[in-house]
Amino acid sequence: MMEFRGKKVVILGERDGVPAHTIEQAIENLGAEVVYATTQCFV
Amino acid sequence: MDLEVQGRVKQLAEEYGKDELVVLLGAPNVDAARVQFETMTRGDPTYAGPLGGVELGLEAYHIFEPAVKEVIDPARYSDLIETLELGLEADSIVEAIQQARAGKN
Amino acid sequence: MIHTPGLTRYGSKPDREIAANPARLQELNGKLRSYAEARDYLPNQVFVGQQSPERLAEIARPWFGHRAALSEERKSFGSVIDEKPFLALVALADPFKHVALLDRFWEETAPMLQQSPVCKPLAASSPNIVDANGLKAKIAAGDGLPLFAGVDPQAVGWIANGHKEDGSLSAIVLLENLCGKVSAALALEELFVRNDGLKKPDVGLVLGCSEEAVGDRYQRGGGNMAKAIAEFSGCAMASGFDIKDFCAAPIPALVTAAALVHSGVVENAVVAGGSSLPKLGMKFLYHLEKNMPVLEDMQAAVAVWIGQDDGKSPIVNLASVGRHPVCAGASLDQQLKSLVIDPLDRLELAVPLVDKFVTELHNPEITLPANGGDVAERNYRMLAAVLVKAGKLARTEITIFMKEQGLPGYAPTQGHIASALAYVPHAYQGLTQGRFRRCFFFARASLFLGQMTQLSDGMSVMLERHP
Numbered sequence: 001m002m003e004f005r006g007k008k009v010v011i012l013g014e015r016d017g018v019p020a021h022t023i024e025q026a027i028e029n030l031g032a033e034v035v036y037a038t039t040q041c042f043v
Numbered sequence: 044m045d046l047e048v049q050g051r052v053k054q055l056a057e058e059y060g061k062d063e064l065v066v067l068l069g070a071p072n073v074d075a076a077r078v079q080f081e082t083m084t085r086g087d088p089t090y091a092g093p094l095g096g097v098e099l100g101l102e103a104y105h106i107f108e109p110a111v112k113e114v115i116d117p118a119r120y121s122d123l124i125e126t127l128e129l130g131l132e133a134d135s136i137v138e139a140i141q142q143a144r145a146g147k148n
Numbered sequence: 149m150i151h152t153p154g155l156t157r158y159g160s161k162p163d164r165e166i167a168a169n170p171a172r173l174q175e176l177n178g179k180l181r182s183y184a185e186a187r188d189y190l191p192n193q194v195f196v197g198q199q200s201p202e203r204l205a206e207i208a209r210p211w212f213g214h215r216a217a218l219s220e221e222r223k224s225f226g227s228v229i230d231e232k233p234f235l236a237l238v239a240l241a242d243p244f245k246h247v248a249l250l251d252r253f254w255e256e257t258a259p260m261l262q263q264s265p266v267c268k269p270l271a272a273s274s275p276n277i278v279d280a281n282g283l284k285a286k287i288a289a290g291d292g293l294p295l296f297a298g299v300d301p302q303a304v305g306w307i308a309n310g311h312k313e314d315g316s317l318s319a320i321v322l323l324e325n326l327c328g329k330v331s332a333a334l335a336l337e338e339l340f341v342r343n344d345g346l347k348k349p350d351v352g353l354v355l356g357c358s359e360e361a362v363g364d365r366y367q368r369g370g371g372n373m374a375k376a377i378a379e380f381s382g383c384a385m386a387s388g389f390d391i392k393d394f395c396a397a398p399i400p401a402l403v404t405a406a407a408l409v410h411s412g413v414v415e416n417a418v419v420a421g422g423s424s425l426p427k428l429g430m431k432f433l434y435h436l437e438k439n440m441p442v443l444e445d446m447q448a449a450v451a452v453w454i455g456q457d458d459g460k461s462p463i464v465n466l467a468s469v470g471r472h473p474v475c476a477g478a479s480l481d482q483q484l485k486s487l488v489i490d491p492l493d494r495l496e497l498a499v500p501l502v503d504k505f506v507t508e509l510h511n512p513e514i515t516l517p518a519n520g521g522d523v524a525e526r527n528y529r530m531l532a533a534v535l536v537k538a539g540k541l542a543r544t545e546i547t548i549f550m551k552e553q554g555l556p557g558y559a560p561t562q563g564h565i566a567s568a569l570a571y572v573p574h575a576y577q578g579l580t581q582g583r584f585r586r587c588f589f590f591a592r593a594s595l596f597l598g599q600m601t602q603l604s605d606g607m608s609v610m611l612e613r614h615p
Binding site for chain 2: 477532
């Protein structure tokens with residue numbers, strides 16, 4: 001099982017997949033710090 | 044993979060060290076997920092960006108992978124991500140990442 | 149559509165790659181298409197209405213390298229224009245005379261303008277002319293960019309920086325803006341040439357929905373491209389303004405135009421989406437790697453006239469508009485719920501009553517080699533999943549839904565043009581001469597790219613057959 005507590009998280013989201021904002025919301029209570037979140041748009 | 048993003052990740056890996064960082068991917072298909080995973084672990088396979096030939100060896104997961112999914116509150120996961128799983132090739136993405144992690148292509 | 153191989157080097161990605169490695173230019177030029185190849189390319193034929201989108205499902209890829217046979221029964225609603233007359237129009241559309249054309253090039257191209265029914269009305273003036281020595285001197289001095297037609301290494305013109313210290317008025321930005329202006333004006337001409345019902349003085353408002361940012365250092369993106377288009381087109385009674393919403397902008401522009409016409413503010417409005425120069429060659433490195441033609445050599449524009457109820461044209465149903473509120477977040481499924489499920493619920497419409505769901509129709513032959521997947525297909529799969537979750541579609545119906553009520557991608561990767569707008573003329577045909585009753589348009593905007601928010605946006609609207 002992943003342990004997020006105390007980790008620094010980099011989020012590479014994608015517009016047509018899971019955007020960074022959504023991943024951020026999903027893990028916001030897991031005790032990790034998001035240090036970089038970006039969403040790529042392919043078109 | 045975007046060169047600017049590669050540069051930022053490289054910088055963060057230098058700043059925090061690879062043991063402290065976790066990368067979460069949200070790619071919508073197998074090809075993109077595999078390239079991103081490769082770039083975060085063994086280096087940019089196209090050798091076009093700052094991570095070309097740079098083996099960061101970061102811990103990287105797709106958000107659909109069980110290891111990540113099981114630590115997220117199920118109600119939250121269902122609310123935010125479940126429909127995306129249904130609409131994307133989630134099983135193939137997970138399989139591709141796990142194969143790449145095991146060193147198979 | 150305009151085939152612009154010589155301008156492809158000034159797309160954002162090629163421009164950066166060539167600056168980093170000048171040998172890239174040779175590689176790029178080696179894989180550009182001829183005008184005839186671009187004109188006869190099946191997705192481009194679909195774009196201008198010479199073929200139906202359904203044809204794409206009948207013909208296996210690769211579509212490049214084959215000549216699409218012209219269908220005799222279909223009437224086009226657009227054309228594929230060659231780069232030379234386009235460059236000449238870029239010079240004519242430049243009121244500040246930053247563009248200069250080589251004298252020989254203008255002599256050769258001026259007759260082409262007069263022969264084209266859509267170029268001719270825009271070609272009443274003369275451009276700034278330079279001789280071969282003058283052009284050589286400009287190139288040697290720098291302070292601007294040389295212009296090329298196709299892969300010919302000899303420059304045919306020049307565009308100067310508009311201001312020494314202002315990046316917002318640099319030659320590359322001015323060139324981008326002029327391309328958008330000219331292509332939008334050409335789309336307007338297609339409207340006027342093919343519709344007897346609309347005359348230039350009748351246009352009260354032009355709404356721009358392209359992706360450029362016209363302005364200067366004190367007001368980057370100040371606008372108003374729409375008015376510049378109206379002026380260049382000779383729509384003397386029109387004013388205009390731009391609507392910005394990344395790739396989704398055409399939908400809010402259509403809704404705004406329809407609302408203003410419906411409320412009586414203006415009688416006729418035209419929504420104009422001009423082309424995007426920066427997006428040329430965005431995936432060219434992948435295309436080179438796969439040894440295929442660089443397919444992002446097309447600029448494209450669309451214009452839509454919204455006027456009074458004439459008893460036969462399709463209706464823009466303003467009660468159908470779907471918006472994407474802040475609280476809906478950034479996920480595609482949430483977005484689709486706001487843009488599709490909510491309007492369907494409001495209208496109490498079942499899924500089978502909509503003939504086509506129209507969204508991002510990017511040509512998969514461009515995106516697949518770059519690991520981007522098939523954007524249109526992915527959108528429909530996700531829409532189907534959202535419809536299933538909302539109880540509006542059975543899981544077993546997903547495949548047939550995608551095939552029957554979705555569309556294949558065919559548009560060049562010109563952002564807002566591919567985002568549903570390109571299908572409006574097809575929908576118009578289907579809703580007037582064809583069997584369609586309803587086409588539901590929705591588009592999405594990647595606001596996070598501007599780094600002011602992590603959110604996205606979108607809007608939707610239904611076009612309906614006249615009752």
